[in-house]
Amino acid sequence: MINISPVAFRNGAIALLAVFVLAIIVIGKSGGGSGGHDIYVTTSKATGALNGQYIRAAGTIVGKVAEVKPMDGGRSARLKLHLDDDVWPLPKGTTFTMRWGGTISIFNRYLLLDRGKDGGAEMVADGGDFPAGGFRVPVEYGDLLKVFDKQLRADTKTFLDTSGVALDAAGKPLNRALDVAPGALAEADAVLSTLDESRGDVEALVQSTGRVVDAIDRADPRIGALIQGAGTTLNAIASDVSGLQATLDRAPGTLKKATSTLKRADGTLAGAQQVTDRLAPGVRQLRRIASPLNSLLGTLVDVGPTARATLATAGAAAPDVTKMVDKLASQAPALESIGKQADLALNCIRPYSPEIASFGTLWGSALSNNDGRDNYIRAIPTVSFPAPTNAQYNNSGEALKAFPGATYAFPRPPGTQAGTPWFLPECGAGPDALDPTKDPEARKFDPISQFSAGVGETNVGENNPGETNGAGE
Known part of the structure; x- marks a missing residue:
């Protein structure tokens, strides 16, 4: 028989009760809430x-x-x-x-x-x-590159092929145009200023032309009106018979004088005939253009208010145009320099057309999660060179010795990816671009500088062999 003291029994009951309460709390937190x-x-x-x-x-x-x-x-x-x-x-x-x-x-x-x-x-x-x-x-990077479809790639290639040649051909004419532009714009400013000063005369001309065109448009001669006018004339003649008789009495003398005049007029009429013959083609042309001219005058009536407003606007803008011309003239050397630099840059970019097109195609496909219709899984195995320290101290030549399977090109000449590099010395991509020992960004690791400058990198060069490139300088 085991005897348990009251104190031990009380302590054991309290401990058991505490374990029971703790279990209830844990269960409540894990599944009861x-x-x-x-x-x-x-x-x-x-x-x-x-x-x-x-x-x-x-x-x-x-x-x-x-x-x-x-x-x-x-x-x-x-x-x-x-x-x-x-x-x-x-x-x-x-x-x-x-x-x-x-x-x-x-x-x-x-x-x-x-x-x-x-x-x-x-x-x-x-x-x-x-x-x-x-x-x-x-927006994913692949979504942006989807715009480089077959048509856009072809258009980009065409643009790069032709833009350099076009700018090279247009360089001299553009320079000549910029040289003569200030004088031409100054003359245009003078014309606009004159029109602005003669605004009243121009407005009167437009209004008079409108009235003439309106009168021509309303005129509609008829045979009946012509006959009625002839009847009125004959009635007037009949009402003045005595005057007509006196006229007939004087007619013989008048006719004699007219005969002598007509004899002298034969030469004049012959010359007039020649003039008429010469004018005949022009009259025929004038008859053909009468209808279009009528339409033109009608249009002038309609555009009269707009023309006045345009002339007013042009007159008000004349000082601003003059300032713009002066500004363009002062910027002509800069524009010429930009044109020459753009010509050189495009001549250096144009050989990279295949790389530019493949960039949009390959990267767009690599980073996309679908083929344009349905989603699929794509694996991208990546191998990175391990860095032994936070600051990489190997230059390109040393890195290629450590990794014989790697290749070097900086800057990459066009065609390097296909194994047929096209060297462009004038663009900085000559034969030295494939020599890792001539890496223009080569640096040498200097562990001593970590204690003085805080960063273990030192530029290597003939002019600054001891210059340290670090944040602690």
């Missing part, structure tokens, strides 16, 4: 979303992506987001944004939770659907 909140969002673009991906708010992990389920044959995705109690409920204006893990990391992504202002209405209920407009995915 709410355990967070789940919401769902369906979006047409969920690039980089993975199961177990963290959800962060102000740098703190506040949840994770519990499930990513493809929808509509993979053309959309439904995400289940599990959130901690600390960020619940989600007020109106809350957004989720996909972010990269770092400035040079495109894989370690997370969702950034940006809560709306507290105190407002709840944006989503527990277990409800979050608005797709509040789930944001940044």
